Amino acid sequence: MPNTYLTDNVRIKTVKPLIQPAILIEDQPAPSEVLDLTKRAREEITASLTGQNDRLVCVVGPCSIHDVEAAEDYAARLKKASTKYEDDLIVIMRTYFEKPRTVGGWKGLVYDPELDGSHKINQGLKAARELLINIGRLGIPSGTEMLDNILPQFISDLVAWTAIGARTVESQIHRQVASGSSMPIGFKNSTSGQVGPAVDAVRAAAVSHWFPGVTKQGVTAIFQTEGNKACHVILRGGTETGPNFSEADVHQTCEQLRTHGLDPRVMVDCSHGNSGKDYRKQAAVAEEISRQIAGGSDEIFGVMIESNIKEGRQDSSDLNSLEYGKSITDSCISIDETEDVLGNLAESVQQRRKG
Helix, strand or coil, X not given: CCCHHHCCCCCCCCCCCCCCHHHHHHHCCCCHHHHHHHHHHHHHHHHHHCCCCCCEEEEEECCCCCCHHHHHHHHHHHHHHHHHCCCCEEEEEECCXXXXXXXCCCCCCCCCCCCCCCCCHHHHHHHHHHHHHHHHHXXXXXXXXXXXXXXXXXXXXXXXXXXXXXXXXXXHHHXXXXXXXXXXXXXXXXXXXXXXXXXXXXXXXXXXXXXXXXCCCCCEEEEECCCCCCEEEEECCECCCECCCCHHHHXXXXXXXXXXXXXXXXXXXXXXXXXXXXXXXXXXXXXXXXXXXXXXXXXEEEEEEEEECCCEECCCCCHHHCCCCCECCCCEEEHHHHHHHXXXXXXXXXXXXXX
């Protein structure tokens, strides 16, 4: 045997077994009503993206999930608003289990479910799948962000919509995986605010790709995709461009999409660069979106809102003093304010219908 230990894995400290996706799915099978809900939500989102449905897609929920009990509580409260405005809005709950980090920090429920650096990933995957099932049983479809290209195999059957973040929008791997994904996928503009990479990502995901990956049985394999036509751009502002949710910004992006034969509709993120990272400004961004929709624009088919039971955020350094229902990552608006924002968005859709 060659002495590969001299050159291979020289910086790997620990290797632990990862549960096979098929085993987790067998242990936690998706109920038929949750699969039906997920399939229907995917179809409705796609219909809004393509202009066949005039309801507004609203991806609403915590910046990240760290407390599954609070997440289920939030889902039950969001369900009430979803039902109230179901004629005008398609409400998807943000169930983000992975957190992109510029340098370091807590990376999400899947990676560190106990928030203590123990990194019990198998436990995190089980918690994530169970939560998606429970949220689905409440009648709320779920949306996630894709960071790792293996993790979707564990939960994708329960996901109605997925985002590719600003840090990974130019990743060829993510574009390839998106091209074979079963749900609609949104690509955010880059962290600087450039929209071109997101448009290119939508174009790339729409065509066929070959790439290596891992099957649900945990076996390495080569995949060929057919392309995903249900992809779109998410405008989230940027460090260089500033906010990009104005009517001019939206129209300019839609013109770029139209040039490439893509559906000329976008989703707007009310947080991040569009709010200047001030969660209190999300409602003002949503108000401008409502104004554009009420004025007759059909170029915005969806919005994203960071929301939790309680507004603001908290530090997670002391696990014994965490406040229930409050974010430990980005600041969020409260569920009460969220209901008001959704009500205004629903009214704008109604006004657009009146012509």
